[in-house]
Amino acid sequence: MNRPFRKLAEEQSERIFTFAYYSLRSREEAEDVTQEVLVKLWQQMEAIEPGKLSTWVMRVTRNAVIDAARRRKTKSAVFADGVEIEVVEAITAANGPNAEEVLQSMEIRGELEEALEQIEEPYRSIIVMREIQGMTYAEVAASLEMPLNTVKVYLHRGRKKLREALRGRV
Amino acid sequence: MPPSSENCPWVQQRIEPYIDNELGDVERATLERHIDGCESCRRELRHAETVLSQLRTLPAHRCPERIIEDIASRAATVTTESVRARLARLVGRFDRRFAAVLRPALAVLLIVVVAASAVILRHDRLPDSRTAEHPSSSAVTTEELETARQDVLLAFSYVKKYNQRTGEIVRQEHLFNRVTRSLRKSVAESMFPFPLQK
Numbered sequence: 398m399n400r401p402f403r404k405l406a407e408e409q410s411e412r413i414f415t416f417a418y419y420s421l422r423s424r425e426e427a428e429d430v431t432q433e434v435l436v437k438l439w440q441q442m443e444a445i446e447p448g449k450l451s452t453w454v455m456r457v458t459r460n461a462v463i464d465a466a467r468r469r470k471t472k473s474a475v476f477a478d479g480v481e482i483e484v485v486e487a488i489t490a491a492n493g494p495n496a497e498e499v500l501q502s503m504e505i506r507g508e509l510e511e512a513l514e515q516i517e518e519p520y521r522s523i524i525v526m527r528e529i530q531g532m533t534y535a536e537v538a539a540s541l542e543m544p545l546n547t548v549k550v551y552l553h554r555g556r557k558k559l560r561e562a563l564r565g566r567v
Numbered sequence: 568m569p570p571s572s573e574n575c576p577w578v579q580q581r582i583e584p585y586i587d588n589e590l591g592d593v594e595r596a597t598l599e600r601h602i603d604g605c606e607s608c609r610r611e612l613r614h615a616e617t618v619l620s621q622l623r624t625l626p627a628h629r630c631p632e633r634i635i636e637d638i639a640s641r642a643a644t645v646t647t648e649s650v651r652a653r654l655a656r657l658v659g660r661f662d663r664r665f666a667a668v669l670r671p672a673l674a675v676l677l678i679v680v681v682a683a684s685a686v687i688l689r690h691d692r693l694p695d696s697r698t699a700e701h702p703s704s705s706a707v708t709t710e711e712l713e714t715a716r717q718d719v720l721l722a723f724s725y726v727k728k729y730n731q732r733t734g735e736i737v738r739q740e741h742l743f744n745r746v747t748r749s750l751r752k753s754v755a756e757s758m759f760p761f762p763l764q765k
Contacts (some may be wrong), residue, residue, distance in 0.1 A: 411631035418628045431630050435638040497720040505621055513622075529624045553583035560618050567618055 402442065406435050409450075409556040412530055413458045419525045420462045422514045430461045446468050455532070455540035499514075505567055519543070520555030527552055576599055582615050671726070678722035686715045707735045 413434050430561035434457050438445075445453050513521060519541060526532045526540065526550075537552075538545040578601050584590050585598055602609050 402642050403635065405634050406638055410635055411627055414630035414634075415627045419625070424628075424713070427628070428634055429629060431634055432638060435634070436641070439638065439642045509618075509621055509625060524622070528619065528681060529625045530627070538752075549589070556583050556615070556619065556622075558633065560712050563618055566656075567621060 402439055403440065404456065405442070409438065409454050410435065415530060416458050416522075416525055417462050417465075418454065418458075419436050419513060419529060420509065420521060421465055422510055426465050430458065432467055433461050449539070452536060452539035458540065459540065462522075479488070487544075491504075508563060508566045509559075512553060512559055512566075516555055516558055517560060520551055521546055523552045524555045524559065534563070544566060571601075572605070572607075575605065575608055578602065578605070582608075582612055585612070586615060586619060674726050678719065678726070681722060681750055682715060682719045685718050687710070 410431055414431045417430035418424060421427055421430070434454065437457055438454065467516075483489050513524065516524065522541060523537055525532070526537045532540070534545050534548055537543075537550045541548065578598050580595065581590060581598055587593065590598065602612060
């Protein structure tokens with residue numbers, strides 16, 4: 398087994414999967430995207446400049462997510478195939494009064510994810526990268542091949558859209 | 568700026584940069600003065616801060632281990648194939664580099680084996696009466712040796728054609744020495760006037 402690649406795959410897989418999951422709201426599709434990106438990473442590993450690995454990964458991931466979204470025949474049947482299971486597990490694990498808090502927290506999370514899914518590109522990608530994945534403006538700008546100021550403007554517009562989508566729900 | 572509802576759109580456009588602390592001092596002070604006196608904008612700011620804090624608590628998701636396992640094993644397979652390809656390239660390079668020596672050597676060996684086999688076989692099949700007719704000479708007849716010579720000449724013509732086709736040079740003296748030495752073991756030396764001999 399190729400140990401350096403395995404280590405690299407382990408390091409990058411979480412951010413690929415997280416981005417794909419929040420963009421597509423489907424674990425299955427997120428797994429497909431992760432697999433696709435890791436294969437590309439393997440194929441092109443030697444050609445990627447070491448300092449640009451993270452932005453390369455995110456750029457390829459985003460393109461794979463866009464392709465996956467295009468491949469979808471319907472966008473309706475994607476209510477968190479994973480989230481429903483997680484909600485049930487979390488509520489079962491919590492005892493007494495905590496169960497209600499957990500449920501409320503999971504509901505908010507569901508609302509957020511649903512609203513996020515409805516935000517159009519590139520706003521959603523920017524929000525996920527910056528606010529959920531904690532990437533710097535520079536990293537987001539490099540990943541999306543956009544000027545840094547444009548990223549900032551789009552981030553604020555995207556958050557405003559999200560805020561409007563969640564009015565009365567969160 | 569006094570807290571006036573006319574200014575609410577101006578303020579609400581700047582809520583996100585305000586949260587990110589990206590407004591200049593003047594704009595920031597103006598916005599804060601407005602919010603102090605405007606319940607609607609204050610509520611909007613709180614909503615924006617709540618959404619953002621909830622957004623930032625969304626967890627990262629771990630990729631299932633089997634995905635990494637699958638990719639790593641596929642990568643290992645590709646590595647093996649790549650090693651095989653490299654070996655094949657090396658062998659090819661070796662083959663090209665040493666073809667000028669190996670191929671002629673094999674050709675010579677083939678000639679020797681064919682010619683010697685032919686002579687020995689004919690020798691073994693000779694009836695006893697013939698041996699009796701020529702007790703002092705070799706057990707091989709002139710006719711049979713001529714046939715063997717023709718075989719060797721044919722084999723040499725193949726080597727010549729090989730040289731012409733591939734452009735590789737079979738060293739003739741090497742060929743001559745190898746063939747002569749081998750054939751001497753089987754037949755009388757005088758019966759083989761080699762055409763390559765100078």
